[in-house]
Amino acid sequence: MxxxxxxxxxxxxxxxxxxxxxxxxxxxxxxxxxxxxxxxxxxxxxxxxxxxxxxxxxxxxxxxxxxxxxxxxxxxxxxxCSAESPKGRRSVCYDRKALESRKKHKPENSAIDMATAMGIELLTEDQYRALQKLEHFDRKTSSWVQTPADIRELGGALFCDYRFGHVFVYHNGADSYYSARGFRGSLRV
Structure with missing residues (x-):
């Protein structure tokens, strides 16, 4: 830089x-x-x-x-397009609100904050599905995706992965984080 x-x-x-x-x-x-x-x-x-x-x-x-x-x-x-969710972006909760709501064992960051700082956006569910049509990703990991406001207001967030020949969309508390869950981003140039 x-x-x-x-x-x-x-x-x-x-x-x-x-x-x-x-x-x-x-x-x-x-x-x-x-x-x-x-x-x-x-x-x-x-x-x-x-x-x-x-x-x-x-x-x-x-x-x-x-x-x-x-x-x-x-x-x-x-x-x-990394085979698994990017290593440098795992173990993060969904957003700042989720991060602040954790009383103990907070992750270091959130997916939304990291993406914003990087100048990128989290993939939407549709973008994630389109990516999986090119080749199969996240066979061992999962990735947070943009979550609709009504789900987020209730404390949830969405993530996706590829298992058993299918793309799966799941929900979790937005404040959850796991070593095998990160996020994938998009950038328009």
Whole structure:
């Protein structure tokens, strides 16, 4: 990161991140058939704050990759594509309210707070299901997903995983946290 802007990567960091993202893009063409890396890279190079967010996704174990191109918005959509829920984002409760409600044994952070700080959003249930159509993720872990307000108001939150050939959506108290539960994010560039 540069001293002037904490959300800007150094030239060396940018080059290394772009190298990693390009290699992942080329290795996993089934996730983004018909898209060209040169166009993705051009977008990334003009959006340095988005590069910073992608670096945060990468350094927390998310292995971000392009999963969609939104023609109408002219944006590439990145999701965390790590085989399991990102290691650097596990053992977190759902949101700040849940974190503050715990009287003892509080986790260090919440999924929503971490995602906000990283400049990304938690996947929705629909996005999670779409990701699972590309390949199967979270066979041993689970990931918090965006939770509808009516469920959250009652103290719950939703998470998903892939077991027995199916995507499962579950509920838990929003203040719960487990070593095998983290969250997957999305970023539009």
């Amino acid at each position: 540069t001293k002037n802007n904490p959300k800007e990567l150094s030239l060396e960091q940018r080059e290394e991140l772009l190298r990693v993202l390009k290699a992942r893009f080329e290795k996993n063409m089934h996730r983004h058939e018909g898209l060209e890396w040169a166009k993705v890279q051009a977008k990334l190079e003009t959006n340095t704050e988005k590069l910073w967010s992608l670096n945060e996704m990468e350094t927390t174990g998310g292995e971000p990759d392009v999963v969609e191109y939104d023609e109408q918005a002219d944006e590439y959509v990145f999701y965390d």
